[in-house]
Amino acid sequence: MNMISYExxxxxxxxxxxxxxxxxxxxxxxxxYYAIKQGKSITTNTIxxxxxxxxxxxxxxxxxxxxTSDVYK
Numbered sequence: 199m200n201m202i203s204y205e206x207x208x209x210x211x212x213x214x215x216x217x218x219x220x221x222x223x224x225x226x227x228x229x230x231y232y233a234i235k236q237g238k239s240i241t242t243n244t245i246x247x248x249x250x251x252x253x254x255x256x257x258x259x260x261x262x263x264x265x266t267s268d269v270y271k
Contacts, residue, residue: 203261204234207248210258224251 211217218231230244248259 201237201263201265202239203263204237204259206257206261207234207259210252210254214252214254216252221251226251 211221218228221231222228226247230240234240245256245259248254249256252258
C-alpha cells in the first residue's frame with residue numbers, strides 16, 4: 199500500500215522547538231493537528247498553512263512512501 203506520511207512534520211516541529219500548543223497559538227486548528235496525528239488526509243491549503251507557520255517546504259511536512267517494491271520481487 200502506498201501512503202503519505204506526516205512524520206517529517208513532527209521532525210520539523212521538534213527541530214524548530216514548536217509544539218502543537220504553539221501551532222494553535224499561531225492560528226492552526228487543533229482538530230486539524232489531531233487529524234494529521236491520526237494519519238488522515240489534509241488539504242493543500244492546510245499544507246500551505248503549515249509551510250507558512252513553520253517557514254519550511256512541503257517535504258518538511260509530508261513524504262510519499264512507496265511500499266509496492268516488495269510486490270514485484
